[in-house]
Amino acid sequence: MKRFIGFIRKEFYHIFRDKRSLFILFGMPIAQIMLFGFAITNEINNVDIAIFNKSKDATTEEIINKITASKYYTNKQLIQNEKEIETVFKRGKVKAVLVFENDFSKNLIKENKATIQIITDATDPNTANTIANYTNSILRTYQQIVNKDIEIAYQIIPETRMVYNPELKSVFMFVPGVMTIILMLVSAMMTSISITREKELGTMEILLVSPIKPFQVIIGKVFPYIFLSIINAIVIVLLSIFIFKMPINGSFILLGLESVLFTITSLSLGILISTISETQQTAMMISLMGLMLPTILLSGFIFPISSMPIPLQVISNIIPAKWFIIILKGIMLKGVDISFIWKETVILIGMTLFFMGLSIKKYKIRLE
Template identity: 55%
Template structure:
């Protein structure tokens, strides 16, 4: 046990001596949170939209007033033909069009079903998606008010995706994303580099000749990065709580437990990378291209998975960050408990075990 502590102390010395890496470890998440939170937010304000109100009744007017009262839209009311809408989109004047059919309120009252057509400029899918979500959530809000006063349940066709983000803030979605990314960075890249460095320096051989068991080498390598990741997680959570006013709705213990599970998965991946890489540079490249990139693309954090082609949707299932991203969003933003996320947890657990077995086996065969 004492030998183990000597090793861990040494690992921490490595980390703390390397100022640049340390700055990257703690600087990157802070910068990301601040940037995303204040500057690069994917909230879209004052977008030009056009409303084609064929109904001109009470319901349509109320919805338009609601839309106008948000800061997201600059509303142009016009009665345009569909070809005129087309032109407006093509010239880039408008990002979104909302069309109320004739007899909108009537339909709503008597058939209990009414439709609003939303046309979005999807040349920038994120903007289109975000704006559409804004509109749907305003309509949903209106519907909720309506159903509170009128007995008969009335339906306006809508998407309830923004249900858990009623303030339409951008922050809730990227904080879990940043957490997933940073942990991947720390655990996969840092761990693999630190193991490969021992091989490059020749110190790995010396360690293997010593009575210190190879499995302890791995464990001792993992502990500091586990600790660093947890510190990082805490920093991110504090920052998003105090700087971005983002509440943590679920249980903190569950949040940390799930994070540890994800960290273990990442550590196993890091070990796997280290068995395949011959140089520190190679380890970094594999981590960045082979791990970071798919995570960035397929975890659902940057691009919505449901909008992807089928192949990518299937592929996204093997990205651990996807599951962690779902879990952490559910716990942090929706405040759900384990009974809602046990499936995702189980999948992540399975992945952790699988990668751990695989990398340990590879590590052993590499020693021979």
């Protein structure tokens, strides 16, 4: 036991004296969560628009007020003629122009029909799409209010209700993904690097020719990272609660336990990588290419699994991150308890045992 504690103390010296790995350990989670939370987002906020109002009557003014009052749009300028539309787009000042036709109000009363043209700058297709949808929905709401007093038979109004993330806040989707990536990165990459570093520097040779047992070396290597990963998970959860106002609907204890489980899964992967690579560089490349990329692309973090081609859907099943993201979303957003996520938990435990077994089998007690 004294041996083991001595070993762990040494590992902490390594971690705290290596400024680069310290930066990866603690700078990365914060940077990533901020990046995904603020910069990379699907929602629109305060988009600048221009308005070309040809009729200038009470109805159009009311609609314009409704639109500009929403937090999605800021009315940047009023346009006076057709030509100006192109100019404002070319200058890149606005993302959309709303054009009200002549005699808007009159047409509405006379023909029960009036047209608004929504012109969007589709150089950014996602934003363009979202703007069009949002505007439609504002107009529809307005229509409902106006039509309230008038009886129209068989009017079918589709009503969409978004559950769990009613405001479609993308940051809520990103938090589980970022947390998964960080835990994976810290655990798998850092352990595999720290074990291969011993090989590269030749200290593994001395450790082998000593009474310390291989499993003690491995547990000693892994232990500090379990500890650091838990700190990271806590930092991520706190950031998402306090900065992004993300609700954690489920139990914190369950969240903690599942995070520890996934950390151990990643650590066992890290050990496995270290048994097959001889240098720190190889270990890092395998971790990045073999773990990070599939984790980002195939786990359902960015691209929904259901819209992938069937072969990729099948492959996604062997990505531990996929199961952990399901668990995280379940606990954080839906607030479910273990009875809803026991299957995913069992899969993760199974994967962990498999990787552990394989690493122990592959761990070399000699140099060959």
